[in-house]
Amino acid sequence: MTPSPDFWKPRTVPTMYFIGVTTAKSSIMKVFPKWSDILKLGAQIEGYDALIHAPAEDYRAIVRHIKEDPLSMGALVTTHKIDLLDATRDMFDYLDPHAQFCGEVSSISKLDGKLVGHAIDPISSGLAWEAFVEPGYWGRTAAHVMCLGAGGSAVAISVYLANRPDPADRPRKFIVVNRSPGRLESLQKIQAQLKTDIEFEYIHNQDPIVNDSIMSALPAGSMVINATGMGKDTPGSPITDKGLFPEQGIAWELNYRGELDFMHQAERQVENRGVRVEDGWIYFLHGWTQVVAKVFHLNLTPELFTELDRAAASIRS
Ligand SMILES: NC(=O)c1ccc[n+]([C@@H]2O[C@H](COP(=O)([O-])OP(=O)(O)OC[C@H]3O[C@@H](n4cnc5c(N)ncnc54)[C@H](OP(=O)(O)O)[C@@H]3O)[C@@H](O)[C@H]2O)c1
Incomplete structure (x- = not known):
């Protein structure tokens, strides 16, 4: 080092x-x-x-x-x-x-x-988002976003979403899960200053089984983001192999290299649950x-x- x-x-x-x-x-x-x-x-x-x-x-x-x-x-x-x-x-x-x-x-x-x-991330994450999420997606699906990790990328993505002018381009709900409470509190302070109708929910957790159950309650079409760095910076995935992605949902792994366990878990649900998988390239x-x-x-x-x-x-x- x-x-x-x-x-x-x-x-x-x-x-x-x-x-x-x-x-x-x-x-x-x-x-x-x-x-x-x-x-x-x-x-x-x-x-x-x-x-x-x-x-x-x-x-x-x-x-x-x-x-x-x-x-x-x-x-x-x-x-x-x-x-x-x-x-x-x-x-x-x-x-x-x-x-x-x-x-x-x-x-x-x-x-x-x-x-x-x-x-730069509020801009670059938004440009990446727009490359795979079609206009009006959230208005059409009424789906939610679940973001695993409340670090820099989670802040950036939520700021980008809050600033999207068309309500149909904003999810109704943005759930953030983080291992330490400190990052959740900082994120909450930032999001409290956003002028937005997105409902934010903050969950302090690092147990993958709990993440599975939060994920299983999401409406069809929802997006699950791996913003923890797990599968690249640290080993493993924030969910278990039994975790079910939302039907017709989107899995966004922010990284494009490493073991990418989360992405591979999602890829195994492409056929049976219609999950779309995006990496961080x-x-x-x-x-x-x-x-x-x-x-x-x-x-x-x-x-x-x-x-x-x-x-x-x-x-x-
Ligand atoms: N493709 C790209 O160009 C691109 C762009 C941006 C980011 N990324 C990647 O995305 C990842 C996240 O980036 P970042 O800048 O947001 O990192 P970060 O600021 O370090 O945030 C990661 C967050 O994830 C939390 N976390 C770690 N393991 C967890 C678990 N098991 N359950 C719940 N929360 C957990 C950490 O919590 P603690 O507070 O407890 O540490 C931390 O708040 C990195 O691997 C980065 O390389 C890729």
Whole structure:
């Protein structure tokens, strides 16, 4: 986990960091060099692996390094979005409104010598959502969302949903389940400030059998999201193999790599329960392209996104 002493030396080429848990295994390590060529950045990417809920000093060390080293251009943050901002808030010169509201940063960049933090996930999770949930879905089905995990992604997805203008694009109910009560309380405070008719329910639980029973009570068509990191950051799944997904429902695993136990549990119910299964690849693409655009100050046009998407797809297959 501790990077080598060389990690902290000033960079000789423009460097973007990926702050995560198992960064070497991410597809971005192969995708980024291709994107750097397409975008003519002459840049490299380096991973920084931190323990889940790492000590504040670890987060401060990496943010200090980015801030002080001229060729350290910025970073994408996953999993640590909330904890990192809690530990380093005073080091940022500017936090965008989403970062302030959601209490998280997924993008660290620099502008005119200032350190800038953005919360990209309310945008990138929404772009990913719209790629597989058709307009009017929630009005047509009156279905609910059950989100396992109340971390940065759960905050972002709920903020995105609350801001959807058409009532038919908002679920009536959004149930959040989390292992620690603290994250549920923080989420509740954020959601209390949202002007929305979505009904939020908060459940403190980490017993997969209880999650199965909550899931079994959902109306047909409901979506179950695995936002716990289980199946990638930690082993297992938040539900058991006996858990029944909603009939004609949607299972969204936020990750695209790892054991993905939750996703495989859902895949076994595609035929008999009509479950639709989505992984985190599109979310990954939107998140990374948005943050690369912030870090290198690019205009991410739809045409450019398509080109980067194509280059990434060639590596995935
Ligand atoms: N595809 C993509 O591009 C993409 C984008 C964003 C996120 N992700 C992935 O999505 C996952 C979640 O991201 P995040 O940023 O939201 O992480 P996070 O802030 O660490 O949140 C994870 C939450 O899940 C809770 N949790 C863990 N195990 C649980 C269990 N068994 N039951 C209930 N709650 C549990 C944790 O609770 P505690 O408070 O007890 O720790 C924590 O609040 C990560 O693996 C991340 O890599 C992927």
